Amino acid sequence: MRVLFTTFAATSHLHIQIPLAWALRSAGHDVCVASQPDLVEYISHTGLTGVAVGAELRLDEQMNGMTRERDVGDVPLAEEDLDFVNLTDLSGTHPERLTHDYLHDAFEALTSYVYPSLSPPSMIDDLVEFARSWRPDLVIWDCQTFAGPVAAMATGAAHARLLFGLDLIGRSHAAFRKSLIARPAGERDDPLERWLGRTLERYSVPYSEEAVTGQWTIDPIPGSMRGPAGGDHVPVRYVPYGGASSIPSWLYEPVKRPRVCVTLGQAGREVLGADHAPVAELLEAVADLDIEVIATLSAAQLPPTARIPDNVRVADHVPLDALLPTCAAIVHHGGAGTLQTAQLHGVPQIVFPAALWDGAAKRSYIESSGSGLAVPDDVPQTADSLRALITRVLDDPSFTRAAAKVRREMLAMPVPRDIVPTLERLTDEHRSQPHRSES
Numbered sequence: 001m002r003v004l005f006t007t008f009a010a011t012s013h014l015h016i017q018i019p020l021a022w023a024l025r026s027a028g029h030d031v032c033v034a035s036q037p038d039l040v041e042y043i044s045h046t047g048l049t050g051v052a053v054g055a056e057l058r059l060d061e062q063m064n065g066m067t068r069e070r071d072v073g074d075v076p077l078a079e080e081d082l083d084f085v086n087l088t089d090l091s092g093t094h095p096e097r098l099t100h101d102y103l104h105d106a107f108e109a110l111t112s113y114v115y116p117s118l119s120p121p122s123m124i125d126d127l128v129e130f131a132r133s134w135r136p137d138l139v140i141w142d143c144q145t146f147a148g149p150v151a152a153m154a155t156g157a158a159h160a161r162l163l164f165g166l167d168l169i170g171r172s173h174a175a176f177r178k179s180l181i182a183r184p185a186g187e188r189d190d191p192l193e194r195w196l197g198r199t200l201e202r203y204s205v206p207y208s209e210e211a212v213t214g215q216w217t218i219d220p221i222p223g224s225m226r227g228p229a230g231g232d233h234v235p236v237r238y239v240p241y242g243g244a245s246s247i248p249s250w251l252y253e254p255v256k257r258p259r260v261c262v263t264l265g266q267a268g269r270e271v272l273g274a275d276h277a278p279v280a281e282l283l284e285a286v287a288d289l290d291i292e293v294i295a296t297l298s299a300a301q302l303p304p305t306a307r308i309p310d311n312v313r314v315a316d317h318v319p320l321d322a323l324l325p326t327c328a329a330i331v332h333h334g335g336a337g338t339l340q341t342a343q344l345h346g347v348p349q350i351v352f353p354a355a356l357w358d359g360a361a362k363r364s365y366i367e368s369s370g371s372g373l374a375v376p377d378d379v380p381q382t383a384d385s386l387r388a389l390i391t392r393v394l395d396d397p398s399f400t401r402a403a404a405k406v407r408r409e410m411l412a413m414p415v416p417r418d419i420v421p422t423l424e425r426l427t428d429e430h431r432s433q434p435h436r437s438e439s
Contacts, residue, residue, distance in 0.1 A: 023416035054123025124230030346407035353377035370402035
């Protein structure tokens, strides 16, 4: 069969797709990946075929524009509401906030700014045109790239969401739809249905809930972190992919002291345009500890006046999949790839607060599972407070035991090649167009 993957132009969102794309390719299926032009060259470096759709996304400019100023319905917002991630927080860590009105306003903001920016009309039009020509049997789409379900529904292809983190959209939209039932008929406005319905109407396709949640969901999150899953969920083990890289020779040397990885990943650089961790204080915190620190920080992430302690090795990039098996702990920003790679290798985590989609919920899980600590977000962090967190994780073996438990759970999940037969079966059940061999 032919399988079309699609994501908006962010390498961190592409990375989660690559292992499954290659599993399907290795099983003999035709695979290509569609995104905006600014990601296509990177796609080609993965060995897969890239397809450019729409105009360049320039994600950093988009996000900077969204977080600088935001008015909803031409009504000026309070200063705290100009924090766009706060405005659209669906994490559930503050359940008292998830009222009908809050969810309505969150989806209104998402469908007014975020989703149309990630899947603009030019991208959707080009993706539909390509799908009509290439005729995929299955479209697998990043859960925030709604060009994917539109193209699938417009061409009769089966389609599935591939989650990159917690299913906040599916969970919160289901709760919102349930709350609509209790509203008077004239007050049952669903911003997601309104936006997607308008978009689908351009291709003479009626709206249905599968435009939001897919015909099924491919989910790389371990069950203990995911919680109850609605609809058809196909679990798959997270497989790390970080692009082309090489293993430095020093990584083979014996580790003589506890090794701690410090990374702020690329999600902060790429999606948020900035890092949200006190790097200078963090370097000061580890300076006097009897540990070895590997800090995967770029020159731009290092403060100009920062002093690099003798026990810290700075490297712009080291593949985490190779580094983490040698580490006793990791300090990081909460990005999906970093967090799940640490889970896969059973490494205790110390996670900074960051304005990432599901960061608050993941930080809560790390603490509740006992597999790490969340850096408090309500007080400024000092070298002393950060040092206390690091020494606590290193000195208390319960963190290592809890992280090992999560690792065992992930290793019990099916790897990408194991779910290929399931995807083939579901595709046969859901597609409405005839298979190419049947037409």
